[in-house]
Amino acid sequence: MPVGPGNDTGSDALVSGTLSRLTINPEGTVDGFVLTDGTLVRLPPHLGSQLAALVRSGERVTVAGERRFDDEIHARVVRNDGTGASLSDQPPAPVAPVPAMLRGVNLARLSVSGVVRRVTHAPRGEPDGVMLDGGAIVKLTVPAARQFGALLAPGERVAAIGYGTRNAYGEALQATAFGAPGHVVNLYDDVVR
Incomplete structure (x- = not known):
């Protein structure tokens, strides 16, 4: 679509x-x-x-x-x-799912800020994150991204806090808080910023 x-x-x-x-x-x-x-x-x-x-x-x-x-x-x-x-692209070999208690165990709390270089999209075309000028990738759920339509545009300054990974290939996080620098909003009631 x-x-x-x-x-x-x-x-x-x-x-x-x-x-x-x-x-x-x-x-x-x-x-x-x-x-x-x-x-x-x-x-x-x-x-x-x-x-x-x-x-x-x-x-x-x-x-x-x-x-x-x-x-x-x-x-x-x-x-x-x-x-x-x-x-x-071939389907992956079947593997046992990760037990629920181990999901996310290797994720670290990260915070990033910068200028939006590009907006990323979910399979149906809805915005679901941004790539920043410093290379960081911020993922949002589609409903969360809808809250920040004006900020999800190249050239806008944003900040995010969440859980993710920083490694040799870059930095990416799933945002638990997002917004303009100095005005970051919690995306979930049960997550401490």
């Missing part, structure tokens, strides 16, 4: 470019990358370690996938143009 004028969603895409950086989810797993032209390429997190082994910042890649938004692609195949090696 398109989100605003000019968005071409659901069409096949074939793009080539130079990898700027890998992206991670709040659990610290690589889940995509950004090309130097700003294109965001998403992959399922179960392919993260394969992607990290396949490509490095500065290398040229070709991506075949589905265009979700003007500059966001869900990859089906990623090829390292220099080595010819590639990976394709």
